[in-house]
Amino acid sequence: MKLIDNKGRIFGKINIFDILIIIVLIFGLSWGYQRYTNNQPVAISEQSEVLVQIFIHDVRNVTTNAIQEGDRLHFSENHQFFGEIVDKQVTAAEKLVETEDGKIVKSQIPGKYDMLITVKGFGTITNRSIIIGSREIRVGMPLKVYTNLYEVNTTVFVVEDQAQ
Incomplete structure (x- = not known):
């Protein structure tokens, strides 16, 4: 064969x-x-303090007054504790508009405000991510957070590991 x-x-x-x-x-x-x-392999450290700055764009004065230092924020998606507000900065909201002569300029939005809120939380720091609750936190990601008085959509602006 x-x-x-x-x-x-x-x-x-x-x-x-x-x-x-x-x-x-x-x-x-x-x-x-x-x-x-x-x-x-993922190197896991113990829980450490993490400061996260979140940005809220284009909200009314009612919202800026409701958000206070000392408020305890939770994640809307899983209701886990995110952290405590330690600082808030409020500025007039702005947007880019085109003038009649074709130039692009910043213009304030009447009655609207931007907020930069600093939140102190505790998270697990790995060589790949920072995890608060069961949520990975990264700059640029959207977050929806709430207290018993309000709920807002935010964007993570800065993440700082305070253990370093």
């Missing part, structure tokens, strides 16, 4: 093209498995 017959089958049973496809699939699957499971 020949190793490869006249129809291109090995031992008259398996096509060479089929074997090549199976070999490519095996290599591809093993490469993918190693790629996604061969990660570096």
Whole structure:
């Protein structure tokens, strides 16, 4: 019996093209498995103090008055404790507008304000992320937070690990 017959089958049973496809699939699957499971271990530190500045854009005066230092914020998505407000800065909200001559200028929005709020919380710091509650916190990410009096959409502006 020949190793490869006249129809291109090995031992008259398996096509060479089929074997090549199976070999490519095996290599591809093993490469993918190693790629996604061969990660570096996560170094976990103990809970430490984290200061997070969150930015609230374009809110009314009622909201700026409701938000006070000492308020305890919670995440809206899972109701876990986020932190305590230690500082708030309120400025007039601005937007870019085009003038009649085609220039782009900053213009204040009447009756609207921007807020920069500093929140002190406790989180787990790893070599990959900062986790407060069960939520990873990163600059630029949107957060929805609340107290018993208000709920606001914010954006993370600054994250500082106070243990460093």
